[in-house]
Amino acid sequence: METEQANLVTMDFKLGNHMLSLYVSPELFKPNQTTQLFVEAIKNAGITLADKRVSDIGSGVGPLAIYAALEDAESVNAVEIVEEQYDLLRKNIEKNNVGHKVTAYHGSFFDPIPDGIKADIIMADCSGMAEKLARVTGWYPPKIPTGGEDGAEKVISVLERAGHYLAENGKLYIPIAVCFSDREKILDTARARFKNLELRAEGRFPLPPKEKDVILEAMPESFKKGSF
Numbered sequence: 001m002e003t004e005q006a007n008l009v010t011m012d013f014k015l016g017n018h019m020l021s022l023y024v025s026p027e028l029f030k031p032n033q034t035t036q037l038f039v040e041a042i043k044n045a046g047i048t049l050a051d052k053r054v055s056d057i058g059s060g061v062g063p064l065a066i067y068a069a070l071e072d073a074e075s076v077n078a079v080e081i082v083e084e085q086y087d088l089l090r091k092n093i094e095k096n097n098v099g100h101k102v103t104a105y106h107g108s109f110f111d112p113i114p115d116g117i118k119a120d121i122i123m124a125d126c127s128g129m130a131e132k133l134a135r136v137t138g139w140y141p142p143k144i145p146t147g148g149e150d151g152a153e154k155v156i157s158v159l160e161r162a163g164h165y166l167a168e169n170g171k172l173y174i175p176i177a178v179c180f181s182d183r184e185k186i187l188d189t190a191r192a193r194f195k196n197l198e199l200r201a202e203g204r205f206p207l208p209p210k211e212k213d214v215i216l217e218a219m220p221e222s223f224k225k226g227s228f
Contacts, residue, residue: 008088015039015067021095022061023088029144031063033203034175038064038123041173041200047121049073055119055165057109057158058126062089062102068121069098076102077113082143109157110165118167126154128177128186151181152189159189173200 008023013031016039024030042049049071056065056078065078078093080086086106093102105112109126127134127144130151134140147154155174162172172194176183190197 013063015063016043016071018067018070020063020066020092022063022066022092023095024061025084025088027141027143028082028085028088029060029141031060034125035063037175037201037203038125038173039067042121044200045171045198047171049121052120053118053167055079055110055113055122057122057124058154059089059104060085060125062092062104064123064125065089065102065104066092066096066098068123069101070096073101073121077105077117077119078102079105079107079109079112081106081108081145084143109154110161113165117165118170119165120167120170122162122166122170122172124155124158124162124172124174126158126174128152128155128175129180130182133180147177147181150185151177152183152185155181155186156189159186159193163193 009025011022011024011030013020013022013035015036022031049068051072051074054065054068054073054076056062056068056076059065059078059080062078065076068076076098078089080089083106086104090104093099093104127140127147128151129140129147131146131149133151134146140146145154155176158174166172176186187197
């Protein structure tokens with residue numbers, strides 16, 4: 001449900017057992033099925049966030065950070081690079097009464113997090129969709145950065161740096177946009193950086209026939225193997 005409030009849109013968004021009330025904007029990225037897959041992945045792994053130190057990289061307007069706080073995480077670091085989304089992230093932390101748990105940072109990836117801070121859980125819902133596909137579908141508003149030409153750029157940046165910010169036996173959760181990014185390039189980097197890789201949740205986004213045709217036309221040949 002969405003309602004207008006002082007030039008902002010208020011969105012009710014359910015994550016796990018929690019109903020979040022979030023300020024969002026048509027010009028920014030909204031929580032979606034991928035957001036819910038993070039929660040599903042954590043639950044499938046049998047992980048509890050209670051008493052865990054959590055970092056939410058690419059927090060957007062904050063749904064995962066707020067969810068972690070509501071799940072009694074010890075602390076949550078939420079990092080967002082888009083200034084307008086960072087502003088709403090801060091508002092949403094206050095709106096959902098989790099300011100005592102969540103610290104918002106404005107910047108790129110791990111850069112704003114103070115040195116020495118480690119996380120038991122890193123959730124990184126970073127742009128993982130190739131530029132042309134992201135724009136032709138309209139799924140990424142103009143202000144939102146994409147994953148570069150092959151959709152792998154930002155995901156790989158997180159994979160290459162995450163180990164330094166993970167506590168011993170910590171876990172990183174990151175999505176791969178199959179068919180919309182160079183997944184083999186991403187997986188090769190993940191295998192080189194981490195000992196254990198596991199698929200914990202999988203989601204499908206049904207496409208109307210017209211939208212599917214547009215995507216196939218814009219999709220690089222290297223992405224098409226096994227698509228749709």
